[in-house]
Amino acid sequence: MRRLLPLLVIFSTGILAASMGCSKQSEDKLAPADPCDTTNISYKNQVVPILVENCYPCHGNGSTGGSGGINLASFVNLKVYADNGYLKGNVTHAPGYNPMPYGEPALPPCQMNTIAAWVNQGAINN
Numbered sequence: 001m002r003r004l005l006p007l008l009v010i011f012s013t014g015i016l017a018a019s020m021g022c023s024k025q026s027e028d029k030l031a032p033a034d035p036c037d038t039t040n041i042s043y044k045n046q047v048v049p050i051l052v053e054n055c056y057p058c059h060g061n062g063s064t065g066g067s068g069g070i071n072l073a074s075f076v077n078l079k080v081y082a083d084n085g086y087l088k089g090n091v092t093h094a095p096g097y098n099p100m101p102y103g104e105p106a107l108p109p110c111q112m113n114t115i116a117a118w119v120n121q122g123a124i125n126n
């Protein structure tokens with residue numbers, strides 16, 4: 001037993017280190033925010049960047065803004081279309097809506113889900 005004890009200590013320390021290493025690794029994997037996580041969507045941090053890239057070219061304040069007479073470059077303007085169903089319907093290419101972005105492929109699923117979730121969560125200015 002006397003000879004076994006140090007061995008046992010070394011062995012169990014090894015297991016401990018290995019398992020700590022493992023949990024550290026999975027923590028690292030979880031650390032960056034999941035871009036497809038749709039809980040508590042933020043208008044400012046998540047919705048606006050998608051719109052800037054994909055929608056403001058036609059619905060922004062610039063010279064090409066206001067396609068179809070529609071400017072979506074402010075919360076108040078966007079809220080109208082969030083509440084009347086067009087924002088979600090258009091972006092998710094739902095039947096009976098005008099698929100957006102106009103004449104372009106649908107947004108990737110994460111971005112589409114982000115906008116739909118923001119509407120479902122009440123389209124608040126958060």
Ligand code: HEC
Nearest residue numbers: 054055057058067068070081086087090091098100101102
């Ligand atoms: C290439 C230009 C273009 C892009 C990019 C574009 N739209 Fe549009 N959008 C239009 C036009 C044109 C209309 C008017 C369509 C009509 O009335 O037939 C429109 C209309 C709309 C409307 C008003 C409701 C309706 O269907 O008439 C909403 C809401 C809308 N777009 C949302 C978006 C969103 C959200 C994006 C980005 C994901 C986007 N659009 C990207 C051109 C564009």
